[in-house]
Amino acid sequence: MTAITIAIVDDHPLFREGVSRSLSEIKDFVVVGEGASADDAVTLAASHMPDVLLLDVSMPGGGIGAISEILVRSPQTNVLMLTASEEVDALVAALRRGAVGYVVKGIGSRGLAVAIRTVVGGSKYISPTMRAKVEQSLLDRPASLTRRETEVMELVAEGLTNKHIARRLDLQEKTIKHHMTEILSKIGASNRTEAAIRWRQGAQGSAGPEGAPADR
DSSP, X not given: OOOEEEEEEOSOHHHHHHXXXXXXXXXXXXXXXXXXXXXXXXXXXXXXXXXXXXXXXXXXXXXXXXXHHHHHHOTTOEEEEEESOOXXXXXXXXXXXXXXXXXETTOOHHHHHHHHHHHHTTOOEEOHHHHHHXXXXXXXXXXXXOHHHHHHHHHHHTTOOHHHHHHHHTOOHXXXXXXXXXXXXXXXXXXXXXXXXXXXHHHHHSSSOOOOOOOO
C-alpha cells in the first residue's frame, strides 16, 4: 500500500503534536513535517510536496491566505483545513482558494483519517456540521439572486446550455456567462453543475438554492 504523506500546520504545539502522533500510528500515513505559520506551510509544501497538508485557519500569516502559494509550490498537494472556525465564510473562502476539505477540530483520529483518504481519493470532504451550516446559510439568503439571475438559474437547473438560455431569454451568450459568474459567486458554487444541484435541492424545500460543496 502506497504511503500517504502528510504535513501539519497549526500554531498550537500540543494540538499539532497530538495530531501528528495520532496519524503516525496509522499504518499507511507518514507525517513528513510540522509548522506553525503560513510561511511554514509554504516552505513545507515546497520542500516535501505532501499528499495532504492540514492547515489551520487562524495562525500567523493566515491559513486561508497561504493556500494559493502552497498550491503554486506543490500543485498536487491536497489542502485540508483543520480548524476550530465554524464560520461559513471561512469555509467558502478556503474552497475558493483551492482547499479540498474543511474539518472542524474535535474530530477523532478515525474521522480525520477518513477525511484524509477522501481528499486523496479525489473528492472534497466537509465536516457534517459545516455542511448543515452551509445549507442553513443558503436557506437564509434565498433572495440573494436578482430576478434575471433567478431566471437564468432555473434554466441552468433544467440542463440548458448558456447558448440555449440566451436564445430563450433573448439575450447575448456573453450576458448569460456574466450572470453565471455572479450566480456562482453568490451561492458559493464552483461550477454550474454544482449550482444546479444546489438549486434543485433548494427547490424541494425552499424558495432558493441550498446544499453543500459537492465532489470535485
